[in-house]
Amino acid sequence: MFMQGKQIYVKSVEESDVEALLKLEKDNRDFFQRFTGLREESFYTHQGQLERIRKAIEASKADQGYVYVIGLQDTGATIGEIMLTEVVRGNLQSCWIGYFLDQDHNGKGYMTEAVQLIVKFAFQELKFHRIEAGVMPHNLGSIQVLLKAGFHKEGIARKNVKINGTWEDHQTLAILNEADEEASSLIQRYNPSVIAPPIGPYTHVTKVARGAELLVFSGQVGTDREGNLPADMEEQVENTLANIQRVLAAEAMSADHIVKINIWAVQEIDWDHFDRVWEKFHQGKAPSMTMAYVPALAIPSLQVEIEVWAAKG
Structure with missing residues (x-):
């Protein structure tokens, strides 16, 4: 999958992305760690990233999860990752969205554009009905990204994710596939x-x-x-x-x-x-x-x- 936006592009992760993702993760290690669970040292190695990419590709083939790379249009530089996880089909047709953006590129609208592109693809091509997100309440920038992309707040999930060894509250947000609404809707x-x-x-x-x-x-x-x-x-x-x-x-x-x-x-x-x-x-x-x-x-x-x-x- 390759989707082109105004400032960035989003594409499915490939093994050829290993060095770019390794650099992204190492350059932003302390910054990303504030929003995720503890990672082993092997995560920050070439082999660790390669194995991660291979698992992501297999998950995509099995319709269990999807990982995408965010790049700049003008330079082609890899500046972030965005993923769809916790895929549930059947009567739910739902998944969760998560993302990371290089600290030096925050506040420029890149992630809002990336989320909009992925939501569009997830609804139109992957046929999801509902996409959810969980954000720590103090992460106002990420919440704003989701609101601008069309998500709505649903409530606080208390102590539901362990971040750096501490169980943290998360603001739950979601967006629904409007194409799934009944045709008779006013x-x-x-x-x-x-x-x-x-x-x-x-x-x-x-x-x-x-x-x-x-x-x-x-x-x-x-x-x-x-x-x-x-x-x-x-x-x-x-x-x-x-x-x-x-x-x-x-x-x-x-x-x-x-x-x-x-x-x-x-x-x-x-x-x-x-x-x-x-x-x-x-x-x-x-x-x-x-x-x-x-x-x-x-x-x-x-x-x-x-x-x-x-x-x-």
């Missing part, structure tokens, strides 16, 4: 394989079933329930999403009924803050969305306005 969200995955937490396409009732909410703004408008941009964003939730609830609807969201802002959004409140709003099922900056809104004190299209039976 609203179907999906990302077509003919274009690249979304660059953020949203869905490219939303399909509404015939006969549904369409509701369009006028642009919601950041006033509180008494009509007061805070000066702070972050407070306006939070109030706006809260107002949308109230309007939806009044119509016996939720974020699951949203067809499209359009957001206009007059100043640059703090994306770290927005991503947090946005994920809380849609609970891992990000709708189609357009975000734009404009010179001004109707009232000078307004800094953000959000329009919602929703549908129900």
Whole structure:
């Protein structure tokens, strides 16, 4: 398997990758060790990596697990690994995803792109229904990678993995294959394989079933329930999403009924803050969305306005 992204590529591991993987593991030994179980010294040898690769290839042939190498498009350098493990077929059709990225290449969007590519391949080619991930709660960067790739939080698994001799809690996240949803579902969200995955937490396409009732909410703004408008941009964003939730609830609807969201802002959004409140709003099922900056809104004190299209039976 070989999948090409914008900045990186992902391919199935081969014996010819042994030296590149050995270098990756040795260069990042202390960094990777913070997130995995204790490893024997033999792991950091040519023979140890070769045996690991051979086992991965056999597991792939047996549909028991899959290991992939992440490389840079421009140089071909190996910068990471991503794997699908704990494969269960039958009525579950599930697996777990894990990954490691060279410390010097963290924070550049490479792993988000790699996860998106692997999820696409796992759903379309390997026919998984559900992919799960476990991340230590303090590993916020990894959690953010998964959220941007479309995963949603499901809860905390207490003391479930021994890391460096200590049983650690893990945040459980998962993503479902939307193609497995019933055809009769009122609203179907999906990302077509003919274009690249979304660059953020949203869905490219939303399909509404015939006969549904369409509701369009006028642009919601950041006033509180008494009509007061805070000066702070972050407070306006939070109030706006809260107002949308109230309007939806009044119509016996939720974020699951949203067809499209359009957001206009007059100043640059703090994306770290927005991503947090946005994920809380849609609970891992990000709708189609357009975000734009404009010179001004109707009232000078307004800094953000959000329009919602929703549908129900």
